[in-house]
Amino acid sequence: MLIPWGEFFVGLGLILGLATIPALIAGAFMNINFMMAGVGLSSPDLEFLAIAIILLVIGKGRYYYGFDRFVISYIKQRNFHKQKYVADIEGQTP
Numbered sequence: 001m002l003i004p005w006g007e008f009f010v011g012l013g014l015i016l017g018l019a020t021i022p023a024l025i026a027g028a029f030m031n032i033n034f035m036m037a038g039v040g041l042s043s044p045d046l047e048f049l050a051i052a053i054i055l056l057v058i059g060k061g062r063y064y065y066g067f068d069r070f071v072i073s074y075i076k077q078r079n080f081h082k083q084k085y086v087a088d089i090e091g092q093t094p
Contacts, residue, residue, distance in 0.1 A: 006030060017066010021056070028052040 013023030032051045043094065 003030070017068050018071065020066060020068050024052050024056050028056075 007030070009026040010030070013019045014027070028049060031052065035046070036047070049064045
């Protein structure tokens with residue numbers, strides 16, 4: 001019962017582009033486990049694993065076409081904003 005839900009959420013994350021990195025890591029982990037379970041290296045699973053590894057190392061391009069672009073910028077803006085403090089020099093404020 002857990003494998004179909006995992007596959008569903010990995011697929012949903014990759015299709016929507018939301019939480020792409022965790023979805024790629026979870027998908028690659030499941031793929032490696034299926035390969036070690038006896039499917040073998042001659043199946044298309046090896047190609048899917050290679051695609052997942054390539055997508056992991058692509059860089060910023062993976063955030064351009066999905067919801068990650070909006071979610072990550074919102075999180076950065078909300079949590080990591082920097083307040084600008086202006087020094088008060090002899091009672092004068094700009």
